Amino acid sequence: MMYISRIELNCRRRETRYLLASPQRLHAALAASFPADSAGAEKRMLWRTDNLTNSLYIIMQSQRKPDFTHIVEQYGWPAANQQWLTKEYGPFLEGLQTGQAWQFRLRANPVRSRLRTGAGKEAGREQGRGQVSAWASAEDQKKWLLRKGAQHGFRFLTEGDKVRNLEVVQKEIKEFSRLDTAANEHKKVTISMATFEGILLIENREKFTAAMVDGIGRAKAYGCGLLTLARLP
Secondary structure, eight states, X not given: OOEEEEEEEOTTSHHHHHHHTOHHHHHHHHHTTSOTTSSSGGGGOEEEEEEETTEEEEEEEESSOOOXXXXXXXXXXXXXXXXXEEEEOHHHHHTOOTTOEEEEEEEEOOEEEEEEEBOGGGBTSEEEEEEEEEOOSHHHHHHHHHHHHHHHTEEOOEETTEEOSEEEEEEEEEEXXXXXXXXXXXXXXXXXXXXXXXXXXXXXXXXXXXXXXXXSSSOGGGTOOOEEEEOOX
């Protein structure tokens, strides 16, 4: 079972501003929307924040139905009996077909990984996971998404050597601290985020729906990777 949920945040509250300052804290708050026996449901959720009609919302995709009561009480309008929206997402995903065109929105962490080389006896051999760095320019970020599209069963329309209907509408860098339990210390985390909007074309339904469920790119725990669709006008 899959669900898609939306809840508005009250940004006038000091607690909400504190929450939004750290994707780590926001992820923990959303993870608390599931019961303790949910077998890691919070690890399979995707989420992001969206500004819609001058209001800030959390959009979340999950395999369990969330309970946002604590979000309302701490970061919303509890005195107004605020509600949230949750819908079953499976029927929508099952209706996706190869050849369909959709408007889309994606907040992602466009990065590249360069393999390191060792020293001494290990000279010339690839070591570790490599050094990760962010793509900074909008053009490089678009090229990153084009490559992801080829991997995940979707593409964009082109006109000559230019890609049509693909824009980077927002870029931001999030810096926050995260507790490293192994070292028992807080470490600084820096994440470069880009929000993409445009029109995509599904080329492989199986790969595409898998990307919808699993997310695209890195930093999924920190509000990246969730791809949402809307019908064309």
